[in-house]
Amino acid sequence: MRRIIGVIGPSHPDEEIYRLAFRVGELVGLQGWITVTGGLGGVMEAAACGARSSKGITVGLLPGDDPTSCNSCIDIPIATGLGEMRNFLIVRASGALISVGLSPGTLIEMATAVRIGKPLVALGLETSLPIEVRRARSPEEAIEYLKGLWRTGK
Secondary structure: OOOEEEEEOOOOOOHHHHHHHHHHHHHHHHOOOEEEEOOOOOHHHHHHHHHHHOOOEEEEEEOOOOHHHOOOOOOEEEEOOOHHHHHHHHHHHOOEEEEEOOOHHHHHHHHHHHHHOOOEEEEOOOOOOOOOOEEOOOHHHHHHHHHHHHHOOO
């Protein structure tokens, strides 16, 4: 069975966060894992386009009712009609999550992942949080951390 990795982050990132998210998606695709995002712009688009560049499969869990509202790198758009509540679906559908950057919606997804015990790795996080989060210095380190979790059966 293929692993499903949720990539979360702001819809309006700076250039560095966008670049990191693209690389995360690329590495997820190279592992043969499936990339799940919120299907729209910013980090969601960067991760999906990175995954697509490495022949990975991308799923977008969209907030609205229109499956054509997804970014151009989503292979499987799922229009949830749930608005922001679709963030919980992203967390639940994922075997692990990588957050790239921070926004209010990302913080909610991160807190949900921690609350329900989903593996979570954070990149581009330059602030302290009231939750314990595994931090990575690079996309490669984030992927290696997840691979290590699964090698040890966690």
